[in-house]
Amino acid sequence: MNQSVSAMINNPHVRQQKLNRLLVRYWLYLICALVAAMVIVGGATRLTDSGLSITEWKPLLGIFPPLSDQDWLVEFEKYKQIPQYTELNQGMSLDEFQFIYWWEWGHRFLGRIIGFVFAVPLIYFWATNRLEQGLKPRLVLLLALGGFQGFIGWWMVSSGLVERVDVSQYRLAVHLIIACFIFAYAMWIAWGLTGDSQHFSGILTRKLAPAMVILILIQIFLGALVAGLNAGFAFNDWPLMDGAIIPDSLFVMKPWWLNFFENLKLVQFVHRVCAYLLILLIIINCFVAIRPENSPVHGRRSIFLVLLVLAQALLGILTLVLQVPLDWALFHQAGAIILLGYAMINWRALHDGNA
Numbered sequence: 276m277n278q279s280v281s282a283m284i285n286n287p288h289v290r291q292q293k294l295n296r297l298l299v300r301y302w303l304y305l306i307c308a309l310v311a312a313m314v315i316v317g318g319a320t321r322l323t324d325s326g327l328s329i330t331e332w333k334p335l336l337g338i339f340p341p342l343s344d345q346d347w348l349v350e351f352e353k354y355k356q357i358p359q360y361t362e363l364n365q366g367m368s369l370d371e372f373q374f375i376y377w378w379e380w381g382h383r384f385l386g387r388i389i390g391f392v393f394a395v396p397l398i399y400f401w402a403t404n405r406l407e408q409g410l411k412p413r414l415v416l417l418l419a420l421g422g423f424q425g426f427i428g429w430w431m432v433s434s435g436l437v438e439r440v441d442v443s444q445y446r447l448a449v450h451l452i453i454a455c456f457i458f459a460y461a462m463w464i465a466w467g468l469t470g471d472s473q474h475f476s477g478i479l480t481r482k483l484a485p486a487m488v489i490l491i492l493i494q495i496f497l498g499a500l501v502a503g504l505n506a507g508f509a510f511n512d513w514p515l516m517d518g519a520i521i522p523d524s525l526f527v528m529k530p531w532w533l534n535f536f537e538n539l540k541l542v543q544f545v546h547r548v549c550a551y552l553l554i555l556l557i558i559i560n561c562f563v564a565i566r567p568e569n570s571p572v573h574g575r576r577s578i579f580l581v582l583l584v585l586a587q588a589l590l591g592i593l594t595l596v597l598q599v600p601l602d603w604a605l606f607h608q609a610g611a612i613i614l615l616g617y618a619m620i621n622w623r624a625l626h627d628g629n630a
Contacts, residue, residue: 295405296468302396303465306417309389310458311612314451316382318608321447321502322601325378327359330436332429338387340380350376359440386428390421413464417457424453444503445536451499455492458612459619466623476625477568480577483560484622487580490553491615497546498611506539506546507599513592516544550588557584576621583614 320326329337330353341347351372354360360367397414400406406414431446501507516522517540525541528534534541557580563569564577587610594603 292407295400295407296470298405299400299410300465300468302400303461303468306389306393307458307461307465307616309385309392310454310461311609311616313382313385313389314454314458314612315605315609316378316385317451317454318502318605319601320378320382322599322604323375323378324359324363324441325375326382326432326442327357327435328354328372328375328379329383329432330354330357332432334425337383340377347373357436358438359435362440383428386425390425393418393421410464413460417461417464420453420457420460424450424457427453442503444500447503448496448499452492452496455495455612455615459488459492459615462616462619463623466620475568475570476573477563477566480560480564480569480573481625483556483563484618484625487553487556487560488615488618488622490549490556491611491618494546494549494553495611495615497542497549498608500536500542501546504537504539504542506543507595507604509539510543511596511598513596516540516547550591554584554588557581573621573625576617576624580614580617580621583610583617586610587614 329350331337341350347369351369354372354376364371397418401411427446427450431442431450434443434446435441510517510522512518522540522544525538525544526534528538535545536542557577561574561577561581565574587607590603590607590610594600594607597603
């Protein structure tokens, strides 16, 4: 071994830097896992119509659930004042209310846990000089995004407390896409600490990598619109939709652009079409990535991306034709997060290898 390389490896400062990177990387992977869990629990909260069961936003005191029978009755009375109860759940029992309350409380509690698990190690790493200078602003941005996400969550809930019986699909989509951005950005930072930058790639492969991530985020946004409108409970045939390749009544609302956000049929149709485009893009990326100008590592990643997107498409089809059972819907949502995370790893690896 070259003496200079050996000296570098045995240098205490280099060893400490590697250890610091390892600790920060696995901490960020933990954050990614918790955010992914948050997205899945949020999906369950949506599918069980639990999101409006807590009608107040108490960032600090809200950590405590009702602790007595009287506390439960007080919370139940608050819920009885909103349209979801008066128009949909009139006559609901206290036990039924407690079921939906625990889902929403768990969702909010997990958000607080994520904030704690992020902020406390961040303070420790910063105070002990374990963070490289370039990491600090990125981690502060992540922390700010997490706080902003809490506000967006309440902004979403508040849309269903006065005139609606559910939350706005627009606000739901914004809430979900910010969570996905936090997840993806944390994954980007974490993977950048691996030192995986020794694999060559062609320019087309590098251009396709961000395109796949962007299209996945668009597809997730469209999926949130589908969920917000409960559009998955309608038009449950596949590969046809409402008995046709291109169904009718796609543009019945005026102005025409409103159909893309509020017409159940067009929203679901666009979600399907975007899925086909995403599959096509990822398959094209695979054919490009396995060419000789790319490292075999990128080729293997591209093949795995194809497998992930096909599995996700299958989960989406099953969720649709089975009329959105809770377990299949959550598998589908988890699949979207996994696909996004791996596409982000692929992009970061290509970026680092050609920086």
